[in-house]
Amino acid sequence: MTLKLQMIGTGGAFAKSFFNNNALIIDENFTLLLDCGVTAPMALHRLGRSFESVDAVLITHIHADHVGGLEELAFRMKMQYNRKIALYIAEALVMPLWENTLRGGLYQEGSITSLNDVFDVRPLQPGTAVDISPGIRAELIQTRHIPGKDSFSIYFNDRIFYSADMIFDPELLNRLVNERGCEVILHECQLEGHGAVHTTLEELLSLPEHICKQIYLMHYGDEMRSYEGRTDSMQFLEQQRIYEL
Ligand SMILES: O=c1ccn([C@@H]2O[C@@H]3COP(=O)(O)O[C@H]3[C@H]2O)c(=O)[nH]1
Ligand SMILES: [Zn+2]
Numbered sequence: 001m002t003l004k005l006q007m008i009g010t011g012g013a014f015a016k017s018f019f020n021n022n023a024l025i026i027d028e029n030f031t032l033l034l035d036c037g038v039t040a041p042m043a044l045h046r047l048g049r050s051f052e053s054v055d056a057v058l059i060t061h062i063h064a065d066h067v068g069g070l071e072e073l074a075f076r077m078k079m080q081y082n083r084k085i086a087l088y089i090a091e092a093l094v095m096p097l098w099e100n101t102l103r104g105g106l107y108q109e110g111s112i113t114s115l116n117d118v119f120d121v122r123p124l125q126p127g128t129a130v131d132i133s134p135g136i137r138a139e140l141i142q143t144r145h146i147p148g149k150d151s152f153s154i155y156f157n158d159r160i161f162y163s164a165d166m167i168f169d170p171e172l173l174n175r176l177v178n179e180r181g182c183e184v185i186l187h188e189c190q191l192e193g194h195g196a197v198h199t200t201l202e203e204l205l206s207l208p209e210h211i212c213k214q215i216y217l218m219h220y221g222d223e224m225r226s227y228e229g230r231t232d233s234m235q236f237l238e239q240q241r242i243y244e245l
């Protein structure tokens, strides 16, 4: 099954030339929003879209560039569009997302007292794939990002790996490609500095050539243009462009 992907943004958390690294996965009659950061409402607007065209949202982890737009999404769905869309999220993140991120803004006595009042919450277990739509199947893979903060990458349709923010994990990438038939890797990438909580370009360049060929780079900083031509066979994902993967 091919996957139609449109990044609404490809920037790292503090990038100013690119929107937050959030994506649309577009099936025939279904649109999945993959992460919903602070810039997601504006990024969708730039595409001539709004949250009204979104049918479900999937969250990788709780950082503002991945969840900061959820309050607007929730309010618009409840107050403006009268819809409750599916929220796919690791079971371990359901409680923290409500208690630590959304409750402060969304809580309304009698009407919004839990995540279930604004979303159709679908808790996911890592390692168990679910069908989100006829053409979108997703399996969470827990990956390391920041100590004590759970974070989940996604394996789509048993062939496409979409990294959450993560530190370099060459064993996982080798295993996915060599044992699970992974054909495409969409990977976050820190171009400059040490990769304390992210994966550096240098680390990705150390992978075997047959794996590098599968990699598209995303979640990069404003310095991206000066790195064009310096990524060997890896390509930068471009925000707003539609990819058939
Ligand atoms: O130990 C830490 C924790 C955080 N940070 C920064 O905060 C950002 C949060 O969003 P992000 O995960 O996309 O990127 C992170 C980094 O830019 C960091 O550099 N070191
Ligand atoms: Zn991020």
Ligand SMILES: [Zn+2]
Binding pocket: 061, 063, 145, 165
């Ligand atoms: Zn993060």
